[in-house]
Amino acid sequence: MPTNNQEAKEADMNHRISKQKLQQLNQELSSAAKIVMDFLHQHRFATTKHIARLLRPNFASESSAIRQTARLMKHLASSSLVAHLKRRIGGARAGSTSSIWHLTEAGQRFIYLTQTGHTSQVKRLRIAEPSWAFLAHTLAITELRILTEETCRQHPITITTIETEPNCWRSHLGHTGQPKWVKPDLALITRAGGFHDHWWCEVDLATECPARIHRKTDTYLRHLYCGTEQTKRGTFPVVVWLTPSPERSHQLRNLFTNTPDLPPGMFEVMELTTWAERLARTVD
Secondary structure (H helix, E strand, C coil), X not given: CCCCHHHHHHHHHHHHCCHHHHHHHHHHCCHHHHHHHHHXXXXXXXXXXXXXXXXXXXXXXXXXXHHHHHHXXXXXXXXXXXXXXXXXXXXXXXXXXXXXXXXXXXXXXXXXXXXXXXXXXCCCCCCCCCCHHHHHHHHHHHHHHHHHHHHHHHCCCEEEEEEECCCCCEEEECCCCCEEEECCCEEEEEEECCEEEEEEEEECCXXXXXXXXXXXXHHHHHHHHHCHHHHHHCCCCEEEEEECCHHHHXXXXXXXXXXXXXXXXXXXXXEHHHHHHHHHHHHC
16 A cells, blocks of 8 residues: 555546557657656666666767656656656765666556557556565666667677567576576577677576576576577577675686586676676677
């Protein structure tokens, strides 16, 4: 139940937004607003600063991007399509750029309407404050997406495909005939110099023990050797492990070095902060 009058008002507004009102909003919203809605649908959570960086080509300066993005988010919130979490990155004193945004129930219905033309099959949902561990991981994936977008603007690189969870998950049949899954955090195909590079990204926050990393490694190896990916898409992506520190990168490299049957080049390990540099090298 809402805990104060403002939450009650927001919940009531979400409940009362009709299909006709959503159709009207679809006609009225700017292209930038629709980009933001789609982005939040894909990534679930993003800060104001993330969104400003996404929209940066539309503005003359970084400060203008921040200012206009804050105004845009306020407009979307007043339309009950988005809301921000109570917590902020850096705390309450960090300012409006630290607000963490997500789609409301009405926002989810808006996306479904634009995709299918109706809203009848959207399940009624209640947005709860996520755990910090889940939120940190989700925002790290959002940061990876933004870094990718920024790098491709700065270099002659094109993003031809980008898939978020669960669309980026892949399956093959196990020995018992049951589906077995690999679940990267993000799947990318980029093009540079006439060549396509296929990536599966694992965003690691140094919270998983070696045994769990080994299980993930085994899952990727089984998927490689079953050949499903190669048959469907012609190649097996490089699995990129993106870490928060050089120390964690060193730890993962040691684990993978000691993993039997791991083909050279199948895994790459680097800090998230160096991803842009790695992606830029595909131009050479």
